[in-house]
Amino acid sequence: MKLTLHVWRQKSRDDKGRLEIIEANNVSTHMSFLEMLDVVNEDLIAKGIDPIHFDHDCREGICGMCSMVINGVAHGHQKGTTVCQLHMRYFNDGDHIFIEPWRAKAFPILKDLVVDRSALDRIMRAGGFISVRTGGAPDGNAIPIPKDDAEKSMDAAACIGCGACVAACPNASAMLFVAAKVSQFAYLPQGRVEREKRVSAMVAQMDAEGFGSCTNHYECEAVCPKEIPASMIAKMNREYCRALKKETCGESAKSWAGA
Amino acid sequence: MKLESKVPSGPLADKWDKHIFDLKLINPANKRKYSVIVVGSGLAGASAAASLAELGYNVSCFCYQDSPRRAHSIAAQGGINAAKNYQNDGDSVYRLFYDTIKGGDFRSREANVYRLAQVSAAIIDQCVAQGVPFGREYGGLLANRSFGGAQVSRTFYARGQTGQQLLLGAYSALSRQIGLGTVKMYNRSEMLDLVVVDGHAKGIVVRDMISGKISSYAADAVILATGGYANVFYLSTNAKGCNVTAIYRAHKKGALFANPCYTQIHPTCIPVTGDYQSKLTLMSESLRNDGRIWVPKTKGDKRNPNSIPENERDYYLERKYPAYGNLAPRDISSRSAKEACDAGYGVGETGKGVYLDFTDAFNRVGKAVIAERYGNLFEMYERITGEDPYSVPMRIYPAPHYTMGGLWVDYNLMSNVPGLHVLGEANFSDHGANRLGASALMQGLADGYFVIPYTIGDYLANHGKVKVNTDHAEFRKAEAEAVDRTKKMLSIKGKRSVDSIHKELGHVMWEYCGMGRNEAGLKTALKRIPEIRDEFWKNVTVLGSGEEINHSLEKAGRLADFLEFAELMCTDALNRNESCGGHFREEYQTPEGEAQRNDQDYCFVSCWEYKGPGAAPELHKEPLTFESIHLAQRSYK
């Protein structure tokens, strides 16, 4: 089939950028979306035009590298699917396809569809961990964890950190990402030890990065390739409320913040 | 060259403890005076970087992805082995050790494998403490599943995303250290060369993939945890960015490359559909617990699989290997699938596929239970193929997946270049000629959490006092070479894209150095590879400049190294006149078509030394000695 692509081209971070029209011929329905772009890029290279740059790596929906808004939907319209696993059989001959990068102040565009998502890493560094050192951990079965809690924790832990939640949110908020991490640990006894400190540190860093705030649109949940529910944000809010209570009741957490 | 494996003396079970005691220590206050470079942020790299930083070393960690969390360890699905014996089914450290040695077709170093089995239990404890949400039973205890090549249930899992969860655990530990300032993280940074000063690895040359700036970093020791080289086949289950550059560059700087021909072809992947295919998708081997593999008994049978009656199906694994059945090790399962397809029994449009059928499992435990076990894999299959595996059997075919070969390391995980340590898939040590399922995660984390933190101290205590900085002539030289190489690739301005040449190389490697190899084929490959390499250096086109994000340039640099490495791989395959594990030489098989090992002549590790451009590599042999087990013909019948 033949497609008309409207692709965001931007040479560098400082370039203004614009949508360019690129024709895609010889598209097979068995191709993945990225394979379609590979074929387009081969054509462009043959013509001496700089290929479309886009992030990708594992191409099996788990690394979270691929990131593009397709026809106004982050990762495209196929539910629970990353771009790399979106297949061309869901498009029709003659379609016009708009391909844009994640757009948020916290995700500066580096080139074409490639954006800088290091803000998410910095949020993780602020508190997205359990403070254990290597060695000395008790036996894995020392603390039984109800299956239900382990499952809920896993539901949250499935987040691949792609940033689609930010891209889709009308406010460019990263709350689903942060909520997933906060919830993963909050459901586990190991994570509850530093739950209050974790949530307030992560939220503070999220705010400092310039993400917007959640106003409960649920667009994040709709595009999340791992279908992490927005109710995780309610869970994070509960955790945050708990942290506020604890911290305003005079308990100092300074030692942890500096440790 | 004398290869010292540095395996400690004494009984197998006591070696590691004795060795830890014998290793030199660095007092806690002095550790901060030493710096370590870690390249790669997968299970091995992230766990090593975090653990070393916790000990007090100054760590710099490099990865080519935009975040350390995206390293390809993340894609491992099925699970991680550990000798916990939680199931009371007779597992033990010794059994895990034995299964791994046997699974590797007796081509791995005994002491390393035993140590791997020993530390396996601590890995699970560590990960649970980090908040890895492993699957659990209703009583709240950890659940296990069984995996290929073992008759006990010792595999721990987090749904079908175990690699992801373990990596996120290691990444969280790493993130914590980055936050504390003990690890300096360099994202989107690709290592282009190793710098060796006075025989010791002292640093690396790196390209910043955003600005294109090529610069050097010096340290007292270098750790490579850069994964495997299965992308030499172009199509593999590896991430698109996985490459051989880091370890191949180290090889060119003197590190020996061990057993490059040992590659693993995974039996359960989604079949190829066309030329545009960019990557192969793996379906976890755990599916073989409940799925039954079959082909029609008649050649070219194009009927709908559901309408092929039971007696017209050949459940060939169950027929050939009744004891292990569908859980036969990967190399055997893959080869059997290839045999069936080569003989004309293959299914699907291309005839390159076999069925993986869950009908019996649905009838036995119900669709709901199977959906709970493998739901995400079933969904993934449907997304990619457009077929519903709940109603039509899956089609699968083998695909390059893992490479057992890698840089040679001693018991301390240090290569023959002092100061250069190699962890995880990038080294050769633990899996012999074939890796068992759920053992890669185990090895990566064992190396990073529980081996390197001890052994690197010994090197640093002995040799870490000689400080070198990036002004040294060797750094200048390596940097200038990297800049020149980049410029050269940009200046060729030929007609062919990097990918098209890579595909060509991949075809040759898959055809002649894939699942089945023979002398004539390997010789053909050895003739073709230099031709493709010439084509690359004469006719490749890399648009854009070096001073920007340039994916073509990145790919070209990686392919240039693959094009040299492929030759080494074929040379090794040609040299090893036996069949063992993933290396199947068609000339050497038993009358039943099984791999025929030759312990008399080939019970050694092939270690190749780089002798300069155009010169044949020199073979060194590390003899494999087995103190506690005797070599046997592998049998899974």
Next chain:
Amino acid sequence: MNNTAVARARSFPLVLVTSSIAKKFVMALTGFVAFGYVVGHMIGNLQIFIGQNQINAYAKALHSMGPLLWLVRGFLIVCIVLHIWLGAQLRIENWVARPDGYARKKSLKTGLPARTMIWTGALIFAFVIYHILQFTVRSTDPRFEELFDTLGRHDVYSMVILGFQNIWISGFYIVAVGLLCFHLSHGIWSMFQSLGWNNKRSERWLQGFAWIFASVMFLGYISIPIAVLGGFLKLPGGVAL
């Protein structure tokens, strides 16, 4: 660890207006107070259907509360000011968070109410000002000051009817109340989500409840102007203008 960020997040009460999540708490709680008022106000208004005596007595009772009334009014004003201020602040921050928009953007889940909170909010605020001027300060119509019932109480009953007999005023009122309920249809369940009183199972219920509640309120409020325009509520005999 970003120490400045953490330190900032931890200083109370500043945290309530600086942290994104704490701001949501304040939005939810002040929204809840305003919501409570809107419910109470509707129940009070509906007493008009019982008769002139009832509503005028109710108004008299409210006004006789003296300082307490001003305490309640003060609390309400503080809540509403906070609600508006934080709402505007959030809106501005959220615009700043995405300086360049998409050429194409599709909404998958969010509805019009959620996307227009700031505009419905602003219009409601404008209406409230007018509404207070009309019926509380009584500066829009000179006749309202001179309405007294037979017991000498201020005749709220007649004032309302006189006010709503103007079709433009009724129309404006109905539209404004519509916007208010539109605002509430997102606000009510959003409040639960923001305060964390929500999970996967309760979500559908809360959203349904919010719609039903908003609709009931809408019907309750507009019943008065419609009854006036339809002639069901008539001026009592003594009032002739």
